[in-house]
Amino acid sequence: MNVLVNPDFPTGASDADWRVCVAPMIDVTDRHCRYFHRLLAPKARLYTEMITTGALLHGDVARHLDFNDEEQPVALQLGGCEPFALADCARLGQQWGYDEINLNCGCPSERVQKGAFGACLMAEPALVADCVKAMQDAVSVPVTVKHRLGLDYDESYGFVRDFVGALHIAGCRVFIVHARNAVLKGLSPKDNRQIPPLRYEMAARLKADFPDSRFVLNGGITLAGHARELLDGFDGVMLGRAAWHTPGVLSELSRMCDPDVVLLEPGQVVHAMTDYAAREVAKGVPLRIVVRPMLGWMGGRPGARHWRRTLSDPKVLGGNDPQVIEQAWEALARNSD
Incomplete structure (x- = not known):
């Protein structure tokens, strides 16, 4: 059977569904959490906790990568900054059966900064582009990037536009945008989820400027109705703490997005x-x-x-x-x- 594929998207991305996503959350989205969320949202895209390249290359791979088949579609989020190491880990992820490899360019924690990855990578778009290219060369599943709008208190649109532009040239076509800045000094990870102002309008500008790419909006989305409204302007929404504190929101949103899909009682x-x-x-x-x-x-x-x-x-x-x-x-x- 011949399958038509949009040439602007990497293999496997043209028919994938990012409308409803559950964010990667450290110490939260383990395989047990993902199994539960799948029962609530049959078509949601689920993400692992961020797993560092060091943990995979020098640790117990099975402990980090094993998952239940029922979780799919499930994406592996990686943390790292070395193209060859990320390529090796992406290859492992595909071998294990993950549907997507996602690079973390949004975590602002001090521990992650010490490893020179996470949000601080936004200051090095050429390096991130090399990382994306290396992973794309290693796997056939989509390679995506989760990032912030800016670093510290620089709210210029040009910064994030140029960052996304560099990755776009490298072939990335799916961007998950946490619509806040990441403040690298002085704010905890929790504060970084709450204090920097949300700027959905800037994420919308990215979508307008890169029309052949998909943009999934993350940040401050807690209610199913609000999430459904945002889908009128974005290719997907990603719920974070709301999925943990009030997981019923996943069922509500799933019912709105796919009314023909039968949900479990x-x-x-x-x-x-x-x-x-x-x-x-x-x-x-x-x-x-x-x-x-x-x-x-x-x-x-x-x-x-x-x-x-x-x-x-x-x-x-x-x-x-x-x-x-x-x-x-x-x-x-x-x-x-």
């Missing part, structure tokens, strides 16, 4: 997570790790406080009995009657 999600937890506990994974992403799911419903308290109680979870999830659901259902 909450009880079905509970049963699926109970079965999944049983398999993971049998492998030696503590139950508390599996249920962490579920804590905020029932927020706003009668009995939500009991739900959260049950699934975060060390004594309750200490027995590693997956039926705790079902019991918490039954208790919540009784409170809802």
Whole structure:
């Protein structure tokens, strides 16, 4: 069968779907979290935590890269600044079955800065272009970049336009734009998610100036209705902390974007997570790790406080009995009657 591919997009990118994405979040979006999010949002694009090139090239590859087939489409986010190392890691990611390789150019943490990658890479667009080119030469899946709008307090459009332009010349066609600056000194990673002002209009200028590329908007998106409105101007939206604190927003947005896709009922999600937890506990994974992403799911419903308290109680979870999830659901259902 002949497949028509848009020549402006790398292989595999022309028919990929970035409308609904869940952001890479360190210590959050592990494989258990992604499995849960997939149950809520069948077509969302899920991202790993940022994994450094050093961790893959000198550590336990399977521990970092193993994932459940049900998670796909799933993207591997890499942190690094050396083209050859990133190419090797991108190759590993494709071999492991990831659908996309994403380069982190947005993290402002001091630890990441010491490694000379993350947001500080925005000051070196030629190096980032070399990294992108090296990864593209190594894999056939899309290579994408997640970046900020600027560094510190420089809010000039020219800075981010030239950064994106250098990567565009290198062949990158998918950009995930956290629509804030990254302040490298004086603000914590948490403050960097809240204090620098959001500038969606500048992200929109990028989309207008690079019409053959896809732009996914990230930053300050917490409500499904707002996210759906933003899709009128962007190729996708990426939810971060909202997906962690109020994961039900993923189901809401999925229903708006794909009304014909049948979503699981909450009880079905509970049963699926109970079965999944049983398999993971049998492998030696503590139950508390599996249920962490579920804590905020029932927020706003009668009995939500009991739900959260049950699934975060060390004594309750200490027995590693997956039926705790079902019991918490039954208790919540009784409170809802």
